[in-house]
Amino acid sequence: MGSSNNFVLFLVIVSSFLVVISEGQQSSVPVVPGLSYTFYSTSCPNLESIVRIHLLQVLENDTTQAAGLLRLHFHDCFVQGCDASVLLDGSTSGPSEKSAIPNLTLRQAAFKIINDIQALIQNQCGQVVSCADITALAARESILLSGGPYYNIPLGRRDSQNFATSNVTLANLPPPTFNTTQNLNLFTSKNFTATDLVALSGGHTIGIGHCTSFTNRLYPQQDPNMDKTFANNLKLTCPASNTTNTTNLDLRTPNIFDNKYFVDLMNRQGLFTSDQDLYTDSRTKSIVQSFAVNQTLFFEKFIDGMVKMGQLGVLTGSQGEIRANCSARNGNSMGSWSIVGDEQQGRLAQY
Numbered sequence: 001m002g003s004s005n006n007f008v009l010f011l012v013i014v015s016s017f018l019v020v021i022s023e024g025q026q027s028s029v030p031v032v033p034g035l036s037y038t039f040y041s042t043s044c045p046n047l048e049s050i051v052r053i054h055l056l057q058v059l060e061n062d063t064t065q066a067a068g069l070l071r072l073h074f075h076d077c078f079v080q081g082c083d084a085s086v087l088l089d090g091s092t093s094g095p096s097e098k099s100a101i102p103n104l105t106l107r108q109a110a111f112k113i114i115n116d117i118q119a120l121i122q123n124q125c126g127q128v129v130s131c132a133d134i135t136a137l138a139a140r141e142s143i144l145l146s147g148g149p150y151y152n153i154p155l156g157r158r159d160s161q162n163f164a165t166s167n168v169t170l171a172n173l174p175p176p177t178f179n180t181t182q183n184l185n186l187f188t189s190k191n192f193t194a195t196d197l198v199a200l201s202g203g204h205t206i207g208i209g210h211c212t213s214f215t216n217r218l219y220p221q222q223d224p225n226m227d228k229t230f231a232n233n234l235k236l237t238c239p240a241s242n243t244t245n246t247t248n249l250d251l252r253t254p255n256i257f258d259n260k261y262f263v264d265l266m267n268r269q270g271l272f273t274s275d276q277d278l279y280t281d282s283r284t285k286s287i288v289q290s291f292a293v294n295q296t297l298f299f300e301k302f303i304d305g306m307v308k309m310g311q312l313g314v315l316t317g318s319q320g321e322i323r324a325n326c327s328a329r330n331g332n333s334m335g336s337w338s339i340v341g342d343e344q345q346g347r348l349a350q351y
């Protein structure tokens, strides 16, 4: 693991500094009214470099945090739109999205990273950037810093004042046991195509899964669509279905954002049912193949999927609010933040 991984990260870091002055790739997906590619260019001109420089430090210490940040944005957007509702701590109003079952495996560290980035942004720009935009930017930078493509994203999302109930959360997030039919039903209900589903599933080119997310494919009997050696190795990691161990989602290059996930699928080494079934189902098989042989094509379609996903159900204009604290809606903990803001920058954290 150690030195070769560090070398890759080093390369990624060097290339990312080159990217600072170059253009991101531009998706042809339409921009939702109220969002724009230049939303903060006068109110917070250094926004993107603040996020990138902080994440460079975080990921230099622990590359795997990139995956946690990418997944956080996915969960935010699929439940009630990209409104940072996933970040809200449970409060007097009841259990939050965070406590619904699929969120049990969101990384605590990801929430802290978002809050740390927000504090850095507030110091430079005041309370102008939404937590939903910070989450979207953190996902985008995580992809870049893991070796993936750099692309422009529309900004201007606002933060919600409420979170989704557990039921709504569960109804909108696909479990790993979903087959392609079930995933297509969910994804097409949100206006995604089969190509979007396959491309976005490519997010599993980085990150980890817990045994409980895939032991249904090992016990009581082995999924015939799983490579036997792969299955035997997974059984060593997960000797029982309730062990708390984790394993990499992408066997080949677990921390690099590339198209190897699709090569895994073609070798029946996808981890979840939802992954492997993309190569079994005739509606998605050829898309998997096309991404496995052409990374440029995968990146292009992934970007389109992310730009679409990043605009799901967004609040814009005067809807919602710009949270002073990403973990709480304004009014819950306003006091402490305005005091901190006043002392450090002489700005009021009111707008």
Ligand code: HEM
Residues within 6 Å of the ligand: 066, 067, 068, 070, 071, 074, 105, 107, 174, 175, 176, 177, 178, 183, 200, 201, 202, 203, 204, 206, 207, 208, 209, 210, 211, 212, 213, 249, 272, 274
């Ligand atoms: C297509 C339906 C999807 C299903 C069924 C699914 C399911 C899952 C599950 C079960 C895990 C592992 C949770 C655990 O056991 O710890 C996971 C992890 C992950 N998912 Fe998905 N996911 C889907 C789509 C996506 C999308 C669209 C993205 C982003 C573009 C994404 C990004 C990730 C990442 C990066 C991880 C690793 C997280 C970490 O290492 O902390 N997933 N997903």
Ligand SMILES: *[C@@H]1O[C@H](CO)[C@@H](O)[C@H](O)[C@H]1NC(C)=O
Residues within 6 Å of the ligand: 058, 061, 062
């Ligand atoms: C660095 O990462 C390790 C886990 O890999 C974590 O325990 C530690 O807190 C991190 N340090 C910093 C400064 O983030």
Ligand SMILES: *[C@@H]1O[C@H](CO)[C@@H](O)[C@H](O)[C@H]1NC(C)=O
Residues within 6 Å of the ligand: 165, 167
């Ligand atoms: C959530 O769903 C469960 C099972 O479908 C149902 O019993 C429960 O009443 C629902 N809760 C709410 C608050 O809608």
Ligand SMILES: *[C@@H]1O[C@H](CO)[C@@H](O)[C@H](O)[C@H]1NC(C)=O
Residues within 6 Å of the ligand: 179, 180, 181, 182
């Ligand atoms: C997908 O799963 C659903 C629900 O379990 C099942 O009814 C359906 O037959 C499955 N489809 C395929 C093609 O396996």
Ligand SMILES: *[C@@H]1O[C@H](CO)[C@@H](O)[C@H](O)[C@H]1NC(C)=O
Residues within 6 Å of the ligand: 189, 190, 191
């Ligand atoms: C899907 O697109 C149609 C037409 O473009 C639009 O009317 C509809 O609101 C969209 N649905 C969702 C869930 O975004």
Ligand SMILES: *[C@@H]1O[C@H](CO)[C@@H](O)[C@H](O)[C@H]1NC(C)=O
Residues within 6 Å of the ligand: 236, 237, 238, 239, 240, 243, 244, 245
């Ligand atoms: C966790 O997985 C490792 C191999 O990856 C294995 O050696 C260990 O026994 C597993 N731990 C448990 C509790 O299953």
Ligand SMILES: *[C@@H]1O[C@H](CO)[C@@H](O)[C@H](O)[C@H]1NC(C)=O
Residues within 6 Å of the ligand: 240, 242, 243, 244
């Ligand atoms: C897993 O299940 C076995 C058998 O039911 C039990 O003995 C063991 O304590 C459980 N382990 C965990 C980590 O829950």
Ligand SMILES: *[C@@H]1O[C@H](CO)[C@@H](O)[C@H](O)[C@H]1NC(C)=O
Residues within 6 Å of the ligand: 294, 296, 297, 300
């Ligand atoms: C790979 O995909 C890109 C983007 O669509 C395309 O321009 C290129 O021609 C493809 N390469 C091959 C070898 O098919």
Ligand SMILES: *[C@@H]1O[C@H](CO)[C@@H](O)[C@H](O)[C@H]1NC(C)=O
Residues within 6 Å of the ligand: 089, 325, 326, 327, 328, 332, 333, 336, 337
């Ligand atoms: C942000 O809100 C959370 C949840 O209410 C709270 O625990 C935390 O202390 C707040 N952070 C700051 C810096 O005020």
Ligand SMILES: CC(=O)N[C@H]1CO[C@H](CO)[C@@H](O)[C@@H]1O
Residues within 6 Å of the ligand: 098, 099, 100, 103, 104, 105, 106, 107, 108
């Ligand atoms: C990451 C996260 O917020 N996890 C929460 C999931 O739900 C449990 C149970 O409510 C909480 O204890 C975790 O903090």
